[in-house]
Amino acid sequence: MDHVRYIDRTREDYLRQGYEKSYQWAHFEDVPFAPLKKPLRECRIGLLGTSEVAVHFDPEKGEVNPIDEQDFRGVYPIPAATPTEKLYSRTLSFDRNATHLDDVGAFFPIDRLREAVADGRIGSMPMRVYGAYNNYSQRKVMSQEAPKALACAREDGLDAVVLVPV
């Protein structure tokens, strides 16, 4: 069975809900390409996902939220050492009729990244991984989120980034 045409399906869905215009998905003819500059085993690889990953914390035990909630609507860092069982997704943008978000590994492969470091497949991972809000506004993504992601990638010395839209 062929893949789902989400652009067509969401257009029809918008119209059914009474909106006059459907969402205009970003489209470009030219696509930039940066080659990997060194062997993967020497690279520091980052992770960024739009699954609105958050961290469970218990204020009664003196734990604080490591995510700045002010940043949650944009690109925000999550300490990479956060135990996986404390990570969860707040996103509403997933197919709840077909799947669930109980296993972070299905949408935010931080354990796979850790394994790749342990196996020597990649050189290292940074001290922080990233979430990005599912922003409706392409203008906001281009003017704020993309530059922030780039600044973070540079600060962290990333050689490449794995990106996971939910």
Add this chain to the structure above:
Amino acid sequence: MSLIARHLEENGIPTVVIGAARDIVEHCGVARFVFVDFPLGAPCGEPWNVAQQREIFAQALHLLETATGPRTTVAPPYTWSKGNDWKRLVFTEEQPWQDPDTKAKWLSRKDEYRRLKADGKL
């Protein structure tokens, strides 16, 4: 997400996208894309199927090494273990994307977003 990937690439940082919405990612255009034909919410493999998640992640790393130009898509041939009904049903009148509870949460977040924006916090 594809827009962020493009911006990183433009500035010299290679990226690979692991995603489930092939048309959306390819309509935008990214450098490297591992397309996993699973429901939205499980682009990295089925929940709790660690072996499959490892294979998918390994393909993403491999693509970082091997792609020689933009719009390189690989599509590992996985099939969702519960069958393909989800493809027919997603975003249809028969099965609305949001149930009433989710829609209420979504509207409440939208309101909060407007409030934060009005307060100059966004």
